[in-house]
Amino acid sequence: MENVTHEEQQESIKAFQSTIRKSENALVNMTQKRNNTTLLQKRLQALYIGLALLEKVWNQKSHPYMEEDIAEARLVLMGLFPSLENMYDKSKEGSPQKTLLERRIKAFRLAVQAMDDFIQ
Template sequence: MENVSHEEQLESIKAFQSTIRKSENALVNMTQNSNNTTLLQKRLKALHIGAALLENVWNHEVEPHSYTKEEITEARLVLVGLFPSLESMYTKSKAGSPQKTLLERRIKAFHLAVQAMDTY
């Protein structure tokens, strides 16, 4: 896994936390409206796994998470599957905008999580 500054580590964790919060809020709204939540639940689990593995790698912990190899593999596929839409939104966002900065951090965080998943 690439060397990542402490600042980038914090930004990546914040990016995951923000995405998790937004996904949890969306899940509540979708559940109230009786919408199908299977895909969102799958993404939310992948986000939790990605965040946990990044913290694991950066805190040099041996085995603090309880995820199976299969769960990590599935989470990796989910995160990789999000890249095209994230990159599309990034391309369409205005230069220097807060949205573009947020997307940069989110994309970086997801790439780092995928790298961490590759080590398991």
């Protein structure tokens, strides 16, 4: 995994925590409206795993995830890059949204790297 500053580590963890919180809230709302939540649940699981892998690498925290769960989470996170990058390209330069997306993309890339290292 690439060398990452402590500040970048903290930003990445916060980006995952924020995305998880937003996804959990969306899941509650979708469940109340009886909408299909399968995709969101799959993404949320991938976010949990991504965060756990980063915390393992940087903070030596353990996690309960099996290699197959990590491999599936990796594919889910990889599948999010095109839409994140599209939103990033469309966001206004210097805007808070652009900064948030930049941090989120970096955090997801670092998590994918951690997953790659774990799977190999």
